[in-house]
Amino acid sequence: MCVYDMKGENGHRFLLLVHATPWDRKRYERRITLAEGSGMRKVQTLPGIGDGAFFVEGVAGVISGKRYVELNGLKNAALRQVQADEAAALLKLILERMPKT
Secondary structure: OEEEEOOOOOOOEEEEEEEEOOOHHHHHHHHHHHHHOOOOOOOEEOOOOOOEEEEEOOEEEEEEOOEEEEEEOHHHHOOOOOOHHHHHHHHHHHHHHOOOO
């Protein structure tokens, strides 16, 4: 887990979580269920990224093989609302730069 703070801005930070365990597909599915659980938010699928990717206001995630990557706190960290295409670009970049297993 990495925490990225915006310099000089308390509370403006997001988390980058990378998990590599056999049960991470379950973690990915559970995160989508949790994001939609209240019925107030609709999860957007992000096609063409890893084995599956999603975006909901504040959170984006991707499953690729046995790795689950999540960007959390995007709503709090942003100076403006993060768009799905921006989250998709970040997830693609992360997957490209991750070491291959």
